[in-house]
Amino acid sequence: MIKVDLSHAKLAEDLNDYKDKVAEIHDMIHNKTGAGNDFLGWVELPTNYDKDEAARIKAKAAELSKEIDVLLVCGIGGSYLGARAAIEAINGLYPTNKVEILYIGNTFSSTYLAQIKEYVKDKEFGINVISKSGTTTETSVAFRIFKELLEETKGKEVAARRIVATTDAHKGALKTLADQEGYEEFVVPDDIGGRYSVLTAVGLFPIAMAGIDIDAMMEGAKAAQDHYNNPDLATNDAYKYGVARQILGKKYPAEMFVTYELQLSNVAEWWKQLFGESEGKEGKGILPHSAVFSTDLHSLGQFIQEGSKVLFETVLKVTKPQLDLTVPSDPDNLDNLNYLAGKTVDYVNKRACEGTIDAHVNVGGVPNIVIELDEMNAYSFGYMVYFFEKACALSVYLLGVNPFNQPGVEVYKKNMFKLLGKPGYEK
Numbered sequence: 001m002i003k004v005d006l007s008h009a010k011l012a013e014d015l016n017d018y019k020d021k022v023a024e025i026h027d028m029i030h031n032k033t034g035a036g037n038d039f040l041g042w043v044e045l046p047t048n049y050d051k052d053e054a055a056r057i058k059a060k061a062a063e064l065s066k067e068i069d070v071l072l073v074c075g076i077g078g079s080y081l082g083a084r085a086a087i088e089a090i091n092g093l094y095p096t097n098k099v100e101i102l103y104i105g106n107t108f109s110s111t112y113l114a115q116i117k118e119y120v121k122d123k124e125f126g127i128n129v130i131s132k133s134g135t136t137t138e139t140s141v142a143f144r145i146f147k148e149l150l151e152e153t154k155g156k157e158v159a160a161r162r163i164v165a166t167t168d169a170h171k172g173a174l175k176t177l178a179d180q181e182g183y184e185e186f187v188v189p190d191d192i193g194g195r196y197s198v199l200t201a202v203g204l205f206p207i208a209m210a211g212i213d214i215d216a217m218m219e220g221a222k223a224a225q226d227h228y229n230n231p232d233l234a235t236n237d238a239y240k241y242g243v244a245r246q247i248l249g250k251k252y253p254a255e256m257f258v259t260y261e262l263q264l265s266n267v268a269e270w271w272k273q274l275f276g277e278s279e280g281k282e283g284k285g286i287l288p289h290s291a292v293f294s295t296d297l298h299s300l301g302q303f304i305q306e307g308s309k310v311l312f313e314t315v316l317k318v319t320k321p322q323l324d325l326t327v328p329s330d331p332d333n334l335d336n337l338n339y340l341a342g343k344t345v346d347y348v349n350k351r352a353c354e355g356t357i358d359a360h361v362n363v364g365g366v367p368n369i370v371i372e373l374d375e376m377n378a379y380s381f382g383y384m385v386y387f388f389e390k391a392c393a394l395s396v397y398l399l400g401v402n403p404f405n406q407p408g409v410e411v412y413k414k415n416m417f418k419l420l421g422k423p424g425y426e427k
């Protein structure tokens with residue numbers, strides 16, 4: 001399903017030197033003995049996720065899909081990126097499923113929110129409000145605005161039926177509100193942090209609303225859980241990737257995650273939070289960056305090829321496209337393109353990928369890690385998520401950092417609260 005190719009990575013160290021350390025960290029993860037060990041619920045989630053809740057998710061999604069045309073997914077960071085990554089990667093950017101999925105709660109941009117308000121005001125819409133803490137300000141502000149709109153246009157009873165809250169099982173403002181209003185509630189497990197939560201209700205409900213098979217996604221994740229439950233660096237590709245990026249990280253401050261499909265740009269955003277928030281602390285970490293090729297080769301390609309040597313690339317290559325087209329033959333051939341007639345567009349895309357890797361690695365001196373995924377569907381998405389989660393935990397432990405906290409995120413919030421006059425933050 002996933003193959004990691006390090007033949008273009010130009011590693012300055014032997015992977016094998018990390019064998020013992022990796023086996024040790026594998027034990028730390030599985031025996032929960034490392035820093036942040038109360039956030040390791042994702043490790044066995046594909047096996048022991050709440051099946052009753054999954055059934056409720058499917059039932060509510062089926063029921064709500066009959067009633068609404070637009071679902072507003074109201075969350076930020078780990079509370080929306082995974083769902084968005086999955087929905088776009090699997091359904092594409094112009095999907096045919098009945099319910100349109102839009103994202104709010106991920107910004108204070110008044111223009112963005114006002115435009116969405118205008119767009120949905122005469123439509124049949126519902127809201128999935130998602131927040132582990134239940135107090136994130138971006139999410140709370142957007143939810144208040146759209147809850148009011150829904151209640152005003154449809155009445156409180158219909159609104160309560162069309163609002164689904166995904167939050168902590170026991171505490172937080174959103175939990176209190178959901179209990180009081182009688183919303184359908186789903187749970188963010190205590191032992192799973194936001195950036196590791198896509199395979200919980202956080203991701204599964206919006207993904208189900210997009211018409212995607214969440215059982216297949218969890219089966220894919222389970223296959224990856226079994227496959228990567230293996231301390232042997234020589235055969236565990238998730239660990240190979242985790243180690244390789246740390247070896248490269250000693251020389252290069254940035255890692256550029258590259259895909260060749262526009263619909264994977266939010267997989268990159270999800271990946272950036274996963275690695276950036278897990279690793280960027282104590283003055284350490286590789287800056288996670290991303291690009292979609294060949295699109296960005298026409299903007300960033302020059303820098304990558306010949307600019308300062310600050311990055312290595314991690315290329316996610318999906319072998320089989322979901323759809324394909326053939327370049328037509330043209331008798332006049334005025335555009336001189338007949339040499340491609342009869343070839344598929346994906347054939348061209350793959351040659352662009354091969355040519356770019358060769359140019360960047362062998363001419364530009366930019367190391368490439370290539371991660372090959374055979375296809376993109378619900379099953380393989382679940383598999384891929386688990387692969388990156390496991391690789392991330394290993395990689396960040398290898399750096400000597402707790403992968404599961406994010407103390408730095410609070411600093412801007414405190415400043416903002418002070419400036420906004422939030423009670424308790426005045427001085």
Ligand SMILES: O=P(O)(O)OC[C@H]1O[C@H](O)[C@H](O)[C@@H](O)[C@@H]1O
Pocket residue numbers: 076077078079130131132133134135136139194195277406409
């Ligand atoms: O789910 P929430 O509690 O609303 O949090 C949403 C996001 O914002 C926080 O500030 C954290 O940095 C993220 O890790 C989290 O995913």
